[in-house]
Amino acid sequence: MRKAPVTSANREGIVADEAEIIERVGPRLRAFRQTAGLTLSQLAAQTGLTPSTLSRLERAQIRPSLEQLLPLARVYGVPLDELVAAPAHGDPRVHLRPVRREGLTYVPLGVNRGELQAFKVIYPAVSDLPPARFHAHPGREWLYVLSGEVRLVLSDQITDLTVGEAAEFDTTTPHWIGNAHPTLPAEIIAIYGKQGGRIHLADLER
Structure with a gap:
């Protein structure tokens, strides 16, 4: 089965989606930290990231990398998709697993x-x-x-x-x-x- 070609319009849509996600990440990271009651210095000690890097991430001044997001997700106890607020798609029903x-x-x-x-x-x-x-x-x-x-x-x-x-x-x-x-x-x-x-x-x- 041949893959559909990536057109200029498709590429622009993908870039727009990524930009929207990245724009939302900063405020979410700040909200997670404030909810956890941590200062930037305390969070830095737990993640190995510098307070300056954490501050720039929260202000959406830099694009977060996987190496930065993984320790943050671990400290906050949430999956990566929740940390970055990836758009939800598909069936919203919860599949119950007793x-x-x-x-x-x-x-x-x-x-x-x-x-x-x-x-x-x-x-x-x-x-x-x-x-x-x-x-x-x-x-x-x-x-x-x-x-x-x-x-x-x-x-x-x-x-x-x-x-x-x-x-x-x-x-x-x-x-x-x-x-x-x-x-x-x-x-x-x-x-x-x-x-x-x-x-x-x-x-x-x-």
């Missing part, structure tokens, strides 16, 4: 590991629950009960939630979420901040 771990089922509801990560979580009945594992980390978490009864433990405070109820809490408090019903499963929608998402994903990948 992950089962220690009796729990996690269904990621998004493809990007950005500031917020959404999951559907299915808890087995109390008799099949894994041992409680408390977490504490910077950030906040939200949950909404889809079915069943859910138990939220914040340090020594126990709260039972039923269908249609929601909770939001500071995750610097040691916390655990599980089923409150002895025989029926429960389902929630959980939204984690970046730190919480990393910890829960690490649990899944163990």
Whole structure:
């Protein structure tokens, strides 16, 4: 099959798309850094790039290279396409891939590991629950009960939630979420901040 020739019009369109992406990269890089609470000097220490280079990247004064973007994506914990805001094409639907771990089922509801990560979580009945594992980390978490009864433990405070109820809490408090019903499963929608998402994903990948 012969490839279609690259015409002058096509070439101009490609260059325009690249220019648009590059123009957007600078403000996005600055936003990622500010969200992470890092100064240019702190980011430089973590990436090996100089503060001057980082500043010029954020002001779109230089074209970012792969060698510059890779350490930035690593520090911010995002894929390259999210870092540069490449145009989205194709089917916007998320292809659900459940992950089962220690009796729990996690269904990621998004493809990007950005500031917020959404999951559907299915808890087995109390008799099949894994041992409680408390977490504490910077950030906040939200949950909404889809079915069943859910138990939220914040340090020594126990709260039972039923269908249609929601909770939001500071995750610097040691916390655990599980089923409150002895025989029926429960389902929630959980939204984690970046730190919480990393910890829960690490649990899944163990």
